[in-house]
Amino acid sequence: MSIRFDSVTVAYDGDVVLDALDLTVEPGEVMALLGPSGSGKTTALRAVAGFVRPASGRVLLGGRDVTDLPPYRRGVGMVVQQYALFPHMRVDENVAFGLRARGTARSEIRRRVAEALEMTGMAAYARRHPRELSGGQQQRVAIARALAIRPGVLLLDEPLSALDARLRSGMLAELARLHRDLPDVTMLYVTHDQVEALTLADRIAVMDKARLRACGTPRELYRAPADEFTASFVGGANLLPVTVGREGVGFAGTEVKVDTAAAVAGARATLCVRPHLVGLGEGPNRLTGVVREIQWRGATHRLYVRVGEHDVMADVRELKDPPGRGDEVTLHFASDDAVLLPAGVGHG
Amino acid sequence: MAEAVRTARAVGGGARRPRPFGALVWALPPVALLALFFLYPLALVVQQSFRPDSGGTSVQPYADVFASEAFRKALWTTVWLAPASTAGCLVLGFLLALVIAFVPFPGAKAVARFVDVFLSFPSFLITLALLFVYGTVGMANGAWTGLTGAAQGPFQFLNTPWGVLLAETTYFTPFVMRPLLAAFSQLDTAQLEAASSLGARAPRIVRKVILPEALPALAAGGSLVLVLCLNEFGIVLFTGAKGVTTLPMLVYSKAILESDYPGACVVAVVNVLISVGLYGLYRVVSRRAGA
Numbered sequence: 001m002s003i004r005f006d007s008v009t010v011a012y013d014g015d016v017v018l019d020a021l022d023l024t025v026e027p028g029e030v031m032a033l034l035g036p037s038g039s040g041k042t043t044a045l046r047a048v049a050g051f052v053r054p055a056s057g058r059v060l061l062g063g064r065d066v067t068d069l070p071p072y073r074r075g076v077g078m079v080v081q082q083y084a085l086f087p088h089m090r091v092d093e094n095v096a097f098g099l100r101a102r103g104t105a106r107s108e109i110r111r112r113v114a115e116a117l118e119m120t121g122m123a124a125y126a127r128r129h130p131r132e133l134s135g136g137q138q139q140r141v142a143i144a145r146a147l148a149i150r151p152g153v154l155l156l157d158e159p160l161s162a163l164d165a166r167l168r169s170g171m172l173a174e175l176a177r178l179h180r181d182l183p184d185v186t187m188l189y190v191t192h193d194q195v196e197a198l199t200l201a202d203r204i205a206v207m208d209k210a211r212l213r214a215c216g217t218p219r220e221l222y223r224a225p226a227d228e229f230t231a232s233f234v235g236g237a238n239l240l241p242v243t244v245g246r247e248g249v250g251f252a253g254t255e256v257k258v259d260t261a262a263a264v265a266g267a268r269a270t271l272c273v274r275p276h277l278v279g280l281g282e283g284p285n286r287l288t289g290v291v292r293e294i295q296w297r298g299a300t301h302r303l304y305v306r307v308g309e310h311d312v313m314a315d316v317r318e319l320k321d322p323p324g325r326g327d328e329v330t331l332h333f334a335s336d337d338a339v340l341l342p343a344g345v346g347h348g
Numbered sequence: 349m350a351e352a353v354r355t356a357r358a359v360g361g362g363a364r365r366p367r368p369f370g371a372l373v374w375a376l377p378p379v380a381l382l383a384l385f386f387l388y389p390l391a392l393v394v395q396q397s398f399r400p401d402s403g404g405t406s407v408q409p410y411a412d413v414f415a416s417e418a419f420r421k422a423l424w425t426t427v428w429l430a431p432a433s434t435a436g437c438l439v440l441g442f443l444l445a446l447v448i449a450f451v452p453f454p455g456a457k458a459v460a461r462f463v464d465v466f467l468s469f470p471s472f473l474i475t476l477a478l479l480f481v482y483g484t485v486g487m488a489n490g491a492w493t494g495l496t497g498a499a500q501g502p503f504q505f506l507n508t509p510w511g512v513l514l515a516e517t518t519y520f521t522p523f524v525m526r527p528l529l530a531a532f533s534q535l536d537t538a539q540l541e542a543a544s545s546l547g548a549r550a551p552r553i554v555r556k557v558i559l560p561e562a563l564p565a566l567a568a569g570g571s572l573v574l575v576l577c578l579n580e581f582g583i584v585l586f587t588g589a590k591g592v593t594t595l596p597m598l599v600y601s602k603a604i605l606e607s608d609y610p611g612a613c614v615v616a617v618v619n620v621l622i623s624v625g626l627y628g629l630y631r632v633v634s635r636r637a638g639a
Contacts, residue, residue, distance in 0.1 A: 049541070049545050050544075050545070051541055051544075070544075071541070071545045072544050072545070072546075072547045072548060072549050073547075074545070075547070077545070078541070078542060078545040080538050080541075080542070082536065084536060084539045084542040085539075086539060086543075086560075087561070088560040088561060097543065097546055097548070097556070098546030098547050098548075101543075101546055101547040101548040101549075101552055102547045142542075145542075145546070146545075146546075149546060149547060155545075
């Protein structure tokens with residue numbers, strides 16, 4: 001089932017929290033809504049579920065206009081950060097809730113509950129109460145409860161944020177498997193965590209300040225971000241202010257060779273280079289600077305190198321003999337690893 | 349007691365085990381106060397109930413009171429009126445609290461505040477108000493006689509048990525609403541949204557999600573109201589003085605109007621036993637319910 005936002009605007013007391021969102025999620029696609037808090041991503045999801053009413057615009061599910069339908073008639077599954085399980089019901093009763101509300105036959109309910117619990121690996125816990133389960137198990141039950149009604153659309157609102165880091169990566173793999181098992185279910189996945197978005201999503205919609213900033217496959221957004229916000233929010237990036245020359249750009253008195261086909265010579269622009277694509281030592285596009293800070297991160301070293309008036313971040317494989325603070329080092333990067341962006345206000 | 353021990357621990361300067369002597373010193377004042385102002389008068393009442401006016405100690409006052417028609421009637425009135433009022437309060441209080449907590453309307457907060465203020469009103473005030481509205485010469489009957497020219501209006505229930513029921517339900521409903529509103533404010537709205545997106549409409553959400561989570565609050569409010577209704581005096585005195593007699597009313601009339609102190613004490617003892625019995629029942633039930 002497809003999801004379509006047709007210039008959906010949501011406002012509370014004149015405060016616009018979602019500004020004319022246009023977005024289409026294809027049937028069976030996993031779309032991540034990625035953005036910082038207050039970016040409007042949760043509001044967009046709640047507009048699909050029917051918990052907020054757009055001030056203008058329409059929401060369509062599978063081509064049907066559902067803008068005026070109450071939540072209980074939309075047939076979407078929803079999973080939230082704090083699980084929202086019914087504490088006084090057992091796991092199987094929680095999962096059966098939606099089916100009972102729909103008046104499903106008793107034998108069918110039993111079958112569907114077993115199926116949903118099987119799918120989420122919670123069959124052995126059917127007769128427990130939510131309080132007897134760990135956070136990760138509770139979230140599995142919440143997912144089973146949402147899937148039991150066989151929704152065409154599954155809405156996930158920061159579903160892993162309440163879990164600790166190790167559980168989170170396990171659950172991420174679980175969600176990916178679930179999506180492979182249920183290829184027809186369209187998923188809208190709200191998160192502020194770029195790793196979750198990059199791992200799980202077919203496409204990512206990057207949101208900031210109530211607006212959609214960019215939308216594309218994770219690879220597109222990562223390799224060729226459209227603006228500074230997207231570049232820094234998806235994957236982190238060096239955003240260096242440069243002046244466009246004829247065959248490259250000027251940065252801190254150095255000539256850097258990059259593709260300038262899309263830019264006007266003489267204009268100001270931002271050069272985006274991912275930290276892990278910056279190498280230490282001699283190479284093309286050399287930048288020389290002084291190490292201001294060095295952090296050991298296990299598998300890598302993160303260097304902050306002062307080049308001219310700017311810090312350049314470099315993630316290099318763990319060094320046997322790392323430079324110290326104040327040492328002069330040379331950095332380099334390949335021309336096709338750098339992307340020229342329009343000059344912005346300079347995020348991150 | 350436990351309070352005193354805890355205080356003793358705090359005062360004891362971080363000592364892990366309270367010294368028995370120190371704890372005793374701290375426990376003494378509250379126990380003494382309790383004994384002086386509560387236990388001793390209660391004991392006097394019990395003692396008096398075994399002292400018939402003819403002298404000596406016997407169970408004659410009990411035999412007399414239990415044999416009297418007035419007592420049996422009052423006991424029955426008390427025993428059905430209190431649970432009926434409580435049931436009325438629970439239903440009305442639950443519905444009102446639902447609306448205040450979950451139906452967004454301007455002034456919901458002000459209404460919730462008013463509930464708190466209402467709790468501080470004296471109980472006869474509401475009865476007085478009901479008298480103005482439904483009394484023999486009240487507004488409702490006045491309007492009726494004015495319109496139809498009849499000699500008297502149709503609202504003549506205020507002196508009956510139904511009048512007491514109405515007054516008690518009106519007055520005690522906020523006592524149920526307060527704990528309910530507190531419970532509702534704790535309820536995770538995400539649960540209501542989850543239920544709604546799973547296809548449940550409002551009545552099912554109320555029945556299956558809100559009501560089960562409100563049960564402890566309902567039990568707390570309900571048992572409080574039950575005991576208060578059982579012992580209510582002011583409302584019964586104002587409304588039902590002619591037609592309705594409950595145990596507290598009987599105590600009053602025996603002691604003040606008939607100067608039958610042993611008889612009054614017997615009724616009082618019965619009243620106390622019912623209250624304590626109900627409290628015990630409530631404790632057992634609430635422990636079973638895990639509240």
